[in-house]
Amino acid sequence: MKQLVIDRLDGKFAICTDSDQKYFAIELGEVPQGAKAGSVLTITDEGELRLDEEATLRRQQGGKKR
DSSP states (O other): EHHHHHHHETTTEEEOOOOTOEEEEEEEGEEEEEEEEETTTEEOSSSSSEEHEEEEHHHHHHHHHH
C-alpha cells in the first residue's frame, strides 16, 4: 500500500505528495469524505483511496513536538 499526504486543496483537486516528494493531483470527488490539507491517504492494493486517521493524527502530533 502507498501513502499520500494532502498538501493543499486547489480548485477541483487535492494536491498530494508521496514519500518521494512526488506530487499528484486527485479530483476532490475521489478523495474520501473528511479529508483535508494534512490528511494522510492510503491507496489500497485495489486502488481505493482511504483516509488513514491514525497516520494523520501521528503526523499532526509529530509536527507539534518540533
